[in-house]
Amino acid sequence: MLKRKTDSRAAQGHRDDGLTLQAVDVTVRFGGLTAVDTVNETLHRGEILGVIGPNGAGKTTFVNALTGFQEPTSGQVKLGQKVISGLSPHWIRRHGVSRSFQAGRLFRDLPVSENVEVAGVSMGLSRRRAHRHAMELIEWIGLKEKARQPAGVLPYTDERRVGIARALAMQPAFVLLDEPAAGMSDLECDDIMRLVKEIPERFGCGVLLIEHNMRVIMGVCERIHVLDSGKTLSRGTPAEVQKDPAVIQAYLGHG
Amino acid sequence: MGYILQVIIDALSLGSLYALAALGIGLLFGVLRLINFAHGDFITLGAYALIVPAYGPNAIRFIADFPAPLLIICTILVIVAIALISEFLIFRPLRYATAATLMVGSFALSFVIQNLIIMIYSGRPKSLNLWSELTEIKFLVGDVEIALLPILIVAVTLILLLLLVLFLKRTPWGVQMRAAAEDFKMARMLGVRANFVISLAFVLSAALAAVVSLLFEAQTGILMFRMGTPLMVFAFIATVIGGMGSLVGSVVGGMTVGIVSSVLQAGLPAEVRGYRDVFVFGLVILILLVRPQGLVLSRAARERV
Numbered sequence: 001m002l003k004r005k006t007d008s009r010a011a012q013g014h015r016d017d018g019l020t021l022q023a024v025d026v027t028v029r030f031g032g033l034t035a036v037d038t039v040n041e042t043l044h045r046g047e048i049l050g051v052i053g054p055n056g057a058g059k060t061t062f063v064n065a066l067t068g069f070q071e072p073t074s075g076q077v078k079l080g081q082k083v084i085s086g087l088s089p090h091w092i093r094r095h096g097v098s099r100s101f102q103a104g105r106l107f108r109d110l111p112v113s114e115n116v117e118v119a120g121v122s123m124g125l126s127r128r129r130a131h132r133h134a135m136e137l138i139e140w141i142g143l144k145e146k147a148r149q150p151a152g153v154l155p156y157t158d159e160r161r162v163g164i165a166r167a168l169a170m171q172p173a174f175v176l177l178d179e180p181a182a183g184m185s186d187l188e189c190d191d192i193m194r195l196v197k198e199i200p201e202r203f204g205c206g207v208l209l210i211e212h213n214m215r216v217i218m219g220v221c222e223r224i225h226v227l228d229s230g231k232t233l234s235r236g237t238p239a240e241v242q243k244d245p246a247v248i249q250a251y252l253g254h255g
Numbered sequence: 256m257g258y259i260l261q262v263i264i265d266a267l268s269l270g271s272l273y274a275l276a277a278l279g280i281g282l283l284f285g286v287l288r289l290i291n292f293a294h295g296d297f298i299t300l301g302a303y304a305l306i307v308p309a310y311g312p313n314a315i316r317f318i319a320d321f322p323a324p325l326l327i328i329c330t331i332l333v334i335v336a337i338a339l340i341s342e343f344l345i346f347r348p349l350r351y352a353t354a355a356t357l358m359v360g361s362f363a364l365s366f367v368i369q370n371l372i373i374m375i376y377s378g379r380p381k382s383l384n385l386w387s388e389l390t391e392i393k394f395l396v397g398d399v400e401i402a403l404l405p406i407l408i409v410a411v412t413l414i415l416l417l418l419l420v421l422f423l424k425r426t427p428w429g430v431q432m433r434a435a436a437e438d439f440k441m442a443r444m445l446g447v448r449a450n451f452v453i454s455l456a457f458v459l460s461a462a463l464a465a466v467v468s469l470l471f472e473a474q475t476g477i478l479m480f481r482m483g484t485p486l487m488v489f490a491f492i493a494t495v496i497g498g499m500g501s502l503v504g505s506v507v508g509g510m511t512v513g514i515v516s517s518v519l520q521a522g523l524p525a526e527v528r529g530y531r532d533v534f535v536f537g538l539v540i541l542i543l544l545v546r547p548q549g550l551v552l553s554r555a556a557r558e559r560v
Contacts, residue, residue: 090443107437110430118434121427122446130427166445 020044021066021097021174021206025075026085028061028230035061037230038075043174046200048207050221050238052214054250058230059210060102063176066208067099068092079173094123098172102179104159108152112143112162115151119169137165140202141195157188164195168203175199176208181216193219218242226250257399262521268405270513271412272467274506276490277497278419279463281505284494285436286456288354289346292361295487296368297334297461301468302478303376304333306383314381314478323386331465338461339454347450372480381478389473408470415466416506419459423502428455436500489516496542498549507550512539 021043028036036058043049051059064070066077068089077085084092093099106115113134120130138147141161146154151162160180167175181192197220199207211217217224217238224241226234234244241247276298283291305319305326318329345360352360372378389407393400423429428451435442435452443449467486475482489512497508515538519531542550 090446093444094446105438105441107434107441109437110433114430114434118430118442118447119445121430122442122448125427127425127427127430130430170446 018045019080019096019173020078021208022078023062023066023075024078026062026065026072026077027074028058028065028070029073034230036065036072036227039227039230039232041225041235043206043208045173045204045206047223048196048200048209048221050217050224051208051210051227052212052217052224053227053233056229057227059227060178061230062227063099063178063208063210067097067176093172096171096173097176098167098170098174099176100160100163100167100178100180102182104163106151106154106159106162106166109150111148112151112154113138113147115162116166116169119166123170125170134165134169137168138162140198141165142191157184157191160184160192161195164192168199168205171203172205174206174208175203176210178210179212180209181211181213184213186215189213189216192216196220257397257401260396261399261401262517264401264405264409265521266514266517267510268408268513269517270510271408272470272486272509273489273493273513274509275412275415275463275467275470276486277493277505277509278416278502279460279467280487280490281494281497281500281502282456282460282463285500285502286432286439286452287346287350287357289357289361290354290491291460292358292487292491293341293364293368294460294464294490295481295483295485296365297338297464298468298471298483298486299372299480300337300368300483301330301334301465302383302472302482303372304330304468305385305472306376306381306478308375310375310377312377312379312381314383316383319383319385327466327469330469331462334465334468335458335461338457338464342454342457346453350449350453369480376478376480378480382476383472383478384476385469385473387473387476404470404473408474411466411470415463419502422459428452432456489513492536492539496539496550498551501549501551504549504551511542511550 023039023041025038025040026036027034027038039062051062053059061070065072065085068084068087068091072085076083079095079097113131116134116137117130120133121127125133135147138144141164143158143161146158151159154162164177164180167177177196180196181189184192193216196207196209199205209217209221221238224236224238225232226241226247228250233250234241234247276294280291280294283289305317307315307317309315318326321329341364345364346357349357349360389404390402392403423433431442431447432452432455435447471486490509493508493512494505495508496511497504512535516531516535519534520528523531523534
């Protein structure tokens with residue numbers, strides 16, 4: 001019981017304390033293929049960082065490395081001063097680094113509300129508090145009326161939003177969103193953009209956003225990190241990155 | 256009228272026993288994808304826990320002489336302890352093995368338990384009356400006497416079902432178990448502790464097995480080292496036709512198998528009554544041909560269609 005308390009405090013307690021999630025020379029190799037090649041990046045709380053790149057650039061692998069789903073072949077991932085590469089995804093989630101998945105992976109038989117509640121109760125909240133916390137998030141994503149429906153019947157776009165709400169449960173310090181707007185219409189994208197933009201202010205966390213949709217990336221990100229074939233191609237503000245000849249070349253070159 | 260009532264109550268009480276046993280299997284399958292063939296032996300052990308471990312031909316009463324509440328608690332504790340030891344020694348090391356390996360592990364556990372019982376208690380059946388007043392108290396309905404025990408079995412089952420539903424729906428542990436049953440990896444990623452939910456599933460499953468032991472022992476009055484096996488077989492079939500992984504399905508399946516068995520027992524002509532199970536299993540095959548996914552679909556699957 002005692003341990004659980006400490007855990008939930010760890011997940012809630014580090015708002016605005018200058019905490020960073022840092023990749024130091026992170027490299028991930030699969031056999032002969034280098035999916036992520038000596039990438040450095042520091043994510044701060046309160047900012048939105050976009051990670052873009054052509055298909056196969058290593059974006060998801062990079063997020064996997066940051067969240068413990070993939071142990072880097074070399075290099076380190078640090079949460080504050082602590083090296084977390086090599087620790088389990090489970091540990092990392094409990095200590096404030098959360099993510100969403102490309103395929104929503106909701107619990108289809110559970111109601112929408114419980115999909116979000118699970119994170120709360122498993123980190124030590126009572127059922128009532130977890131429910132209240134979940135309902136706040138669900139109201140925020142605009143699904144209050146659907147909270148009691150099984151998640152399996154939700155339309156695709158709602159599924160993605162629940163995925164975002166679930167990633168934000170228990171006030172993570174950092175949230176990594178893997179293509180939340182994939183396959184959405186412009187109108188639906190606007191809605192996701194509005195949500196993502198609100199995250200730093202509302203939840204005090206740092207957001208790393210992987211996205212293919214340039215309009216979304218340019219619309220919400222303060223900084224952008226461009227990957228190509230696993231390597232850092234360019235870094236900077238949206239305006240800087242858009243003008244970078246290397247980026248233009250890479251995107252045009254890949255069609 | 257009285258005779259029909261008798262058949263109905265017998266059918267419901269047999270169905271209840273199968274449903275309780277099937278739930279025990281279903282709970283573990285849900286979380287661990289383990290088809291626990293040792294579940295029947297947990298039931299057997301629950302009955303043997305009532306007597307002094309001794310090889311002699313007669314049963315020396317031990318827990319069996321405790322007052323009922325204490326007797327129930329002690330039996331549950333013994334079976335829960337055995338289930339947790341099994342999980343720790345056998346199923347935890349096999350956690351990342353395939354479902355087939357887990358199942359073979361449970362077969363091995365089943366044989367170990369049966370042979371331990373033969374070693375400690377001997378393989379001969381022993382007689383042990385438990386709560387004999389339950390079978391002696393009878394109500395006269397029309398021209399037929401109906402015993403209290405089958406009615407009690409149905410009532411206990413309903414109460415346990417209600418408690419289980421409340422546990423799963425209302426408690427923080429219940430939410431975690433349901434999430435883990437649906438997508439174990441995802442539940443872990445959200446912070447659910449794997450060891451915790453798995454141990455919890457074993458505890459609930461074992462407690463249900465212990466209750467089945469007591470009800471079954473009160474009904475039969477006999478101890479045999481394989482007494483739980485037929486229950487396990489029917490309960491397993493019940494979970495399959497109910498829809499593997501659905502707890503509602505386990506209950507529906509258990510009730511179906513129990514009711515069909517009882518009705519056939521009462522309705523078949525005397526010459527073929529001995530082959531009753533042929534008809535029961537024939538029906539099972541038929542159900543699976545028509546609905547290979549089981550009788551009860553998960554909520555999402557149903558509402559999507």
